[in-house]
Amino acid sequence: MSTSKQHATATAYWTVGPEKGELRHEELPAPGPGEALVRTLYSGISKGTELVVHNARVPQCVAEKMAAPNQEGSFPGPVKYGYLSVGVVEKGPADWLGKTVFCLYPHQDRYVVPVESLTVVPHDVPARRAVLTGTVETAVNGLWEAGPRLGDRVAVIGAGLVGGMVAKLLSAFPLGRLQLIDIDPDKRSFADALGVEFSHPDDALPDCDIVIHCSASQSGLERSLQLVGDEGEIIEMSWYADRHVTLPLGEDFHARRLSLRASQVGVVARSRRHRRTNADRLELAASLLRDPAFDAFLTGSSTFDELPDVVQRLSDGNLDALCHVIEYPRD
Known part of the structure; x- marks a missing residue:
């Protein structure tokens, strides 16, 4: 300098x-x-x-x-x-x-x-x-948004930086089930390093209480709608920027009364914002x-x-x- x-x-x-x-x-x-x-x-x-x-x-x-x-x-x-x-x-x-x-x-x-x-x-x-x-801050905020409960069945879709981070933090929770889901089979070794079960989207287990979507892909979000259980919640942590995404909202979303909610780290999650x-x-x-x-x-x-x-x-x-x-x- x-x-x-x-x-x-x-x-x-x-x-x-x-x-x-x-x-x-x-x-x-x-x-x-x-x-x-x-x-x-x-x-x-x-x-x-x-x-x-x-x-x-x-x-x-x-x-x-x-x-x-x-x-x-x-x-x-x-x-x-x-x-x-x-x-x-x-x-x-x-x-x-x-x-x-x-x-x-x-x-x-x-x-x-x-x-x-x-x-x-x-x-x-x-x-x-x-x-x-x-x-990690982004992942913490997403989990404050999701509010996982004892025994929940949770899926994280997208084994990238944010998805992996969310799954890593969730691995310490007393969940009933946790899967990290990605289309790339090579991500299995990454999931193993985090101590988290890995699954391909086609093999992922359904009837989740919460699905946290981090793949920034239309196909990943569509699969989220299929994997979450009736009246369950999807936390969307992807940013699509200027890309447009089309979803089959006449299928699982409407018939099973699903919820889709965004998480963005710019402000503290509503559930913790006052404290x-x-x-x-x-x-x-x-x-x-x-x-x-x-x-x-x-x-x-x-x-x-x-x-x-x-x-x-x-x-x-x-x-x-x-x-x-x-x-x-x-x-």
Whole structure:
């Protein structure tokens, strides 16, 4: 990092057009009262959402609502977007100095934020694993929405980053049955690593109390309608962006009085909104990452200067990943 008397510089990843990203240098202000300068150690790519941004597929009607907490610019671009960042506090209030922290911040090597934006990473959670804090937060919110009960039969459709995370958290619940469902048979080993039963959609067990849908596919949502029991509930955690989905609502949905409800992490789930803050939810998420089984979600790493190429490879399908970790220089 170059310095001057009045400012320093930082490097950040920007989406500058459809399927085009680049690293840009920018001035970094000195931290003011109640602010911290964070040096980034790792950031994670949340593939589903970040590829929507990379491919300029954010609908304009929800562009403002879907903005990340510390986003700069606006959709479709140029926009600085991302929200899985872990670093070390280098400057700021004395009681924050040297702490490893998580922040909902874009991919950037150094940044200044109010300390209220930071979540302290527990000392027994590795910094690399802590990039998953934001995804665990999404899963926690989804489970607060779903409200599983003792002995419930639950299916999670879509063994990606969010679906796997939901299933991992559910594995600690006293359920009657839990299945993680995906069309890819290779996901069985991933489910095994999480300690969760795996099933292909054709073999999944019906009459579920709750189905949590995370596959972002029309076929997956259709199968959710078939697997949930009479008057059961489907929690939709996928974001389809600008894609249109058609459902056979004249079949299971209407005749069996099913419910379909969205879960979105931007606000705390209604069932907890009056008693939990976003900060409480993030603190809980970070604490859950003490379990080393979460390392199964970290499926590759690259250096910060490789980030534009990595995002494009993910978009092209040439790189497969759940959460791909970006490693930053230790200077």
